[in-house]
Amino acid sequence: MEFISANPTGPLHLGHTRWAVLGDAIGRVLAAAGADVTREFYINDRGVQMNHFADSIIAAALGEPKPEDGYAGAYIDDLAKAVEAASPGIFQLEGEERRAAVRAKGYELQLEEQQDQLESFHTHFDVWFSELSLHESGSVPETLARLKELGHVYEQDGALWMRTTDFGDDKDRVLIKSDGELTYFASDTAYYLDKRARGFEHCIYLLGADHHGYVGRLRAMAACVGDDPDRTLDVMIGQLVKILRDGQELKLSKRAGTIVTLNELAEEIGVDALRYSLARYPADSPLTLDVAEITKASNDNPVYYVQYAHARTCAMIRNATDLGMVLPDLETGFDPGLLAHERDGELLRALAEYPRVVASAAELREPHRIARYLEDTASVFNKWYDTKECRMLPQGDEPVGAANLARLVLVVATQTVIANGLDLLGVSAPERM
Structure with missing residues (x-):
């Protein structure tokens, strides 16, 4: 290449x-x-x-x-x-x-x-x-x-x-x-x-x-x-990119005079936000990005949304560790049949799509497929997280059961897929946000 x-x-x-x-x-x-x-x-x-x-x-x-x-x-x-x-x-x-x-x-x-x-x-x-x-x-x-x-x-x-x-x-x-x-x-x-x-x-x-x-x-x-x-x-x-700040296109550089340098962009926007925002669109699409939109810390910002989903999985795993929960052996101690809720199935299916998405992105030279997949998977994970019937941690004095451990496996799998996908885009996967 x-x-x-x-x-x-x-x-x-x-x-x-x-x-x-x-x-x-x-x-x-x-x-x-x-x-x-x-x-x-x-x-x-x-x-x-x-x-x-x-x-x-x-x-x-x-x-x-x-x-x-x-x-x-x-x-x-x-x-x-x-x-x-x-x-x-x-x-x-x-x-x-x-x-x-x-x-x-x-x-x-x-x-x-x-x-x-x-x-x-x-x-x-x-x-x-x-x-x-x-x-x-x-x-x-x-x-x-x-x-x-x-x-x-x-x-x-x-x-x-x-x-x-x-x-x-x-x-x-x-x-x-x-x-x-x-x-x-x-x-x-x-x-x-x-x-x-x-x-x-x-x-x-x-x-x-x-x-x-x-x-x-x-x-x-x-x-x-x-x-x-x-x-x-x-x-x-590839097509051209425009960067807007306060509605005006960035064109001038303090250092180079007539161009905006990579370093200046990375300093103003941040490496993760800039890389993700550029990676999530096809190369042949003209692109206009707004500095305020791609740097804001809200779920409306795709890079924040995906990174926050990863950080959430990390927090859940820390909480599980504090309760003494140990990831079961996947061959002898894990019963996938316990992941019987509709939301469990949706998340499992989303994670199972990852290898196919990577293969397709490679064949077509389209890494934006990875970004869009991560956003969809983060959405599925958040809906799963908000479903009471899919709680990973036991409530109150409940003992840790096999279903809790099965869902711990699901959370670790989600963490792995999101981290791997972000790495393919050269974007970090923070553990805390």
Whole structure:
């Protein structure tokens, strides 16, 4: 799975945040369904934008105006200070030597910040894959040679093209421009082949709303190198997210200037509320979230509702422990026939649906199915909890009976399912609220 794959030239922002949640959740759901999943962040660390990045840091350090096509925002000033602190005297170098040194150190520090941001946001990557490494290893020339052998490239107007229209693309794609510069598509093709060479049978791409045109070209690219895209490729396109506060859309950042950063969102909304709210809708649905709605502590807020149900099971188990109730052996001491009330049956059926929901969410790449299932199950559990005939704890001087222990099993099962489901969304399962 490849997702986010932001340029290492600035902080992660709102657009990245939705993919940080959905990509991570899809990976978790696939793994829960039995897949061997590797999550990769493709680092766009090659190209002219890296020079613009370095030049922007240098200008900030020297108190000069931002260069044309450069990067702005307080984070550039912060980076300039951090680069100087990490490499004293670096800005006293001259010309290309200074640019190369600042580019390398600025890249290192900005990438490290992105990695820290994502880990604190409960989004884990197994591989951070450098685009530059494809060129340094010779993978790109090897890819071009393979395409020539397969007969899917041609030269025209001084450029080298891939004949992707043979496989349904709306136009052929340039691999090498007339000035000899390699295109991003050449790197994309080499990266796909690298993943296939590492043994991955299926490659999932999560792309932003402005990447609809990539679906056809990526599928055609896979076909050009001899693969069946229906079997090896899955391209998902996500829609935009708007965050409202007091009826106004959040657009500006204190640190980045023109974007709302992931860190700022997580600090204002909270990791759990933000992750759950982004995970409970399909990726292809445009989304508007209100800060007040997704952070309020009431049953109208889905994340609070589900987490509170989990906390309630924990409180019930603590109370049972205080009364000396011990979970019976499920093979010898548990009689499911004692769970005879209608509400018992409803809760049992809800819990039994969990494996099917996970399998479906994995197959369809739709983690929102987990969130909606948790909300439904929490509702069933709360109705069960409110039913006097389904009390788990004995009343007054009543001794602990087999029916009480049977319902203790039901509560522990509910606790387990809700905690597991929240974990698939990267959301915590608090024991007290």
